[in-house]
Amino acid sequence: MFFILSKTLYFFLMPLPIIFIIIGTGVLMKNKRWKKRLIIGGLSLFLFFSNPYLANISMKAWEGAPLPLKNLPSHDIGIVLTGITNRYKKPNDRVYLARGADRILHAMQLYKLGLIKKILISGGSGKLIDNTVDIKEADELKKILLMGEVPDDDIIIENKSRNTHESAIECTKILVTQFPNQSVLLITSAFHIPRASACFDKQEYITTSFGTDYFNHDKTYNLDDFIVPKSSAIKIWEIILHESLGIGMYWALGYI
Numbered sequence: 001m002f003f004i005l006s007k008t009l010y011f012f013l014m015p016l017p018i019i020f021i022i023i024g025t026g027v028l029m030k031n032k033r034w035k036k037r038l039i040i041g042g043l044s045l046f047l048f049f050s051n052p053y054l055a056n057i058s059m060k061a062w063e064g065a066p067l068p069l070k071n072l073p074s075h076d077i078g079i080v081l082t083g084i085t086n087r088y089k090k091p092n093d094r095v096y097l098a099r100g101a102d103r104i105l106h107a108m109q110l111y112k113l114g115l116i117k118k119i120l121i122s123g124g125s126g127k128l129i130d131n132t133v134d135i136k137e138a139d140e141l142k143k144i145l146l147m148g149e150v151p152d153d154d155i156i157i158e159n160k161s162r163n164t165h166e167s168a169i170e171c172t173k174i175l176v177t178q179f180p181n182q183s184v185l186l187i188t189s190a191f192h193i194p195r196a197s198a199c200f201d202k203q204e205y206i207t208t209s210f211g212t213d214y215f216n217h218d219k220t221y222n223l224d225d226f227i228v229p230k231s232s233a234i235k236i237w238e239i240i241l242h243e244s245l246g247i248g249m250y251w252a253l254g255y256i
Contacts, residue, residue, distance in 0.1 A: 013245055014241060015234050015238060018045070019045050019046050019049070020042075022045065023039055023042035025038055026038025050230060050231070050233050052225040052230050053221055053226050054233070055233035055234075056233075057216075058237070059191070059216040059236050059239070060216035062240055062243075063191055063193075063215065064190065064211065067210060069110075072110075072115055072210065073208075074114060074117075075116050075183040075208065076116070076118065077118045077119070077156075078110055078111070078119050078120070079120045079171055079184060079187060079207070080104055080107045080121045080187045080188070081122055081123060081164065081167055081187070082122060082123025082137040082141060083123060083137070084097060084099070084103050085097055085137050085140055086098050087135045087137060095141070101213075102212035103187055103212050103213060105144075106187065106212045107119050108148045110210070111145075115185075116185055117154065118155070119154060119155055119156070120156040120171060120174065120175075122161055122170065123138045123158070123161060123167060124158075125137075138157045139157060139159055142155055156174065156178075158170045158171055158174060164192070164196050164246075165250060167199070168199035168202065168205075171200075171205075172200070172205045175205060183208075185207065186200060188211070190211030190212065191243055195246050195256070196209070197209045198250070199255060215239065
């Protein structure tokens with residue numbers, strides 16, 4: 001039930017649906033005072049969420065700064081969390097990487113540099129309705145590592161989990177039974193680290209986090225970053241709100 005709820009509830013709690021509901025209610029409102037308040041309030045929210053400067057500084061606070069590789073100690077196993085491919089694109093004769101490909105590419109780089117000795121890829125199907133013939137994302141990402149000449153013996157697959165909570169549970173089972181007392185590096189998108197690391201902490205397994213796929217930037221701001229609304233800013237707020245709500249729901253359910 002939670003899996004289905006988590007995939008549907010978020011839609012109604014994102015910036016654009018909220019803005020449309022507020023403005024739409026204002027348009028239909030007969031009371032002139034409330035009509036004006038709701039329309040102005042909806043437009044104000046739109047200007048806030050679509051402001052590139054506010055979105056970037058908020059994401060920078062959420063993600064933190066990248067860890068320099070020279071400051072990263074070596075680990076026995078690197079866990080790569082999935083959610084970075086388009087599994088339904090055809091023909092199925094290649095791996096279609098989406099935003100977040102840094103997760104697997106940086107894991108490969110860390111392996112090549114000797115900073116991790118094995119790579120555990122975690123993630124199965126993310127479909128609302130279970131489909132046993134659905135493509136498992138961990139299996140797809142393994143193909144990327146093999147093409148990068150990472151030995152098959154150094155790749156571990158966990159393809160049962162459907163979300164971060166389940167990944168933490170399934171990965172911990174593998175680590176405890178097959179690789180006890182190994183140092184573990186958790187590799188995922190920087191915006192996802194707070195929730196992901198909390199899930200592994202709940203399983204009482206110590207991991208170090210390594211952020212990838214950063215959305216915030218350090219570029220010099222132009223005038224239009226302060227005054228011109230952009231859809232990319234709304235996307236950033238969707239990510240922050242999605243993760244914030246996810247953390248709240250996970251906490252309420254005892255997952256973290």
